[in-house]
Amino acid sequence: MRLRNAATRVLVVAIGVWLVTSGCGGGGTGGRDIIIDEPVLLSRTFEDGQALKYKLSSAGEMAVAMQGYDRVMNTQTEFRTSCSFSKTDSDDINLAMRFDHAASSLSVGDKFTQQESANALRGKTLDVSLAPDGRVLSFSGMGGEDYFEEGIGQMAMMVHGLFPILPDEPVTIGYTWQDDLDIPDITSSTNRDFIGETTYTVLGFKEKYGIACVEVGTVSTFEFEGKVEQSGGAWLMTGSGESNGIVLFSIEDGFILFSRSDSVIEFEGEGSTTAGAGASTTVSAGLKLQGTMELL
Numbered sequence: 001m002r003l004r005n006a007a008t009r010v011l012v013v014a015i016g017v018w019l020v021t022s023g024c025g026g027g028g029t030g031g032r033d034i035i036i037d038e039p040v041l042l043s044r045t046f047e048d049g050q051a052l053k054y055k056l057s058s059a060g061e062m063a064v065a066m067q068g069y070d071r072v073m074n075t076q077t078e079f080r081t082s083c084s085f086s087k088t089d090s091d092d093i094n095l096a097m098r099f100d101h102a103a104s105s106l107s108v109g110d111k112f113t114q115q116e117s118a119n120a121l122r123g124k125t126l127d128v129s130l131a132p133d134g135r136v137l138s139f140s141g142m143g144g145e146d147y148f149e150e151g152i153g154q155m156a157m158m159v160h161g162l163f164p165i166l167p168d169e170p171v172t173i174g175y176t177w178q179d180d181l182d183i184p185d186i187t188s189s190t191n192r193d194f195i196g197e198t199t200y201t202v203l204g205f206k207e208k209y210g211i212a213c214v215e216v217g218t219v220s221t222f223e224f225e226g227k228v229e230q231s232g233g234a235w236l237m238t239g240s241g242e243s244n245g246i247v248l249f250s251i252e253d254g255f256i257l258f259s260r261s262d263s264v265i266e267f268e269g270e271g272s273t274t275a276g277a278g279a280s281t282t283v284s285a286g287l288k289l290q291g292t293m294e295l296l
Contacts, residue, residue, distance in 0.1 A: 030258070031208030031248070039170030040205075040214055044134065044163070044254030046085045046093040052255065053100075053296040054162060055080050060289035067281060077104040077118070080296070083162075092137060095128040097159070117146040126159075134163030161293070164198065166254055171214065175202045181222055196222025206248060213248040213257055220244075224267075241265030241287075261291040 057078040064071055080101035086094045104118035127141040136159055160181065167177040181196040198220040206215045220243040247259035265287040270280050 031206040034205045034207050034212060036205045039172045040251055041170045042166045042214060042249055042254045044166055048087045050085045052083045055294045055296055058289055058291040060287055062285055062287040064283060064285040066283040071108055073106055073108045075106050091132055093130040095130055096125050097128060098125045121147055128159055133165055136160050171202045173202050173204055176200060196220060208248055208257060211257055212251045214251060216247050216249060218245055218247055237267060237269040239265060239267035255295065256293060257295050259293045263289045
């Protein structure tokens with residue numbers, strides 16, 4: 001039973017990575033095609049007092065193998081956030097991200113459980129310092145939350161996915177640009193590194209909810225290495241993945257209106273159910289995931 005519980009905890013860690021790719025889009029985004037003949041400049045500014053609401057959701061399936069224990073697990077996750085912006089004297093941006101709703105559930109066979117550490121985020125606010133171009137500079141206010149310590153830095157990646165770097169010149173169909181992933185962690189209690197790169201390619205133009213958008217295809221590749229701590233257990237995790245899809249950027253203000261992603265991620269880990277235990281356990285897992293992000 002202890003081995004099975006350990007495998008489930010590792011699954012919870014890896015499932016959380018959906019937030020890394022939720023801003024990258026995949027599958028269809030809806031809306032109708034429109035024709036724009038002139039190049040379009042995607043420009044985004046964070047205004048003092050500005051407020052945005054986002055819904056982020058995912059569904060995934062993971063297979064895990066751990067010293068003779070093989071299991072398939074399904075997950076459903078949803079976050080609804082209210083983002084408020086204020087400027088500072090240094091031109092950096094203060095982002096207050098309140099979790100209006102947070103829920104994550106896991107099912108293995110006929111057993112269904114709620115991830116309480118995710119549910120505990122409801123009503124709490126994460127403070128983020130952003131550069132004017134949207135780059136994440138630092139986090140504060142919620143570093144001690146179990147959800148952040150148990151995970152692999154996925155919340156930091158989620159914030160990065162909300163406000164990716166935009167090109168500094170007008171775009172037309174076929175135009176490409178890149179955005180690096182190298183984001184500070186929310187908690188300092190673990191040493192984790194999540195890096196990668198997203199390549200954006202303009203596919204065309206669409207109108208969704210009456211808003212004109214640039215439709216952009218994306219390919220993201222990323223790697224993870226670091227320590228995860230859960231319920232007294234310590235795990236050294238490594239992994240890599242790729243995400244493909246589509247994202248809609250509003251032409252009016254440069255913010256993401258909608259995205260959908262399809263991701264494949266592979267993980268390996270070594271650790272024990274009790275930190276510092278002499279015997280170690282190895283685990284490998286593969287995850288297929290569909291994620292969406294929508295401006296409310």
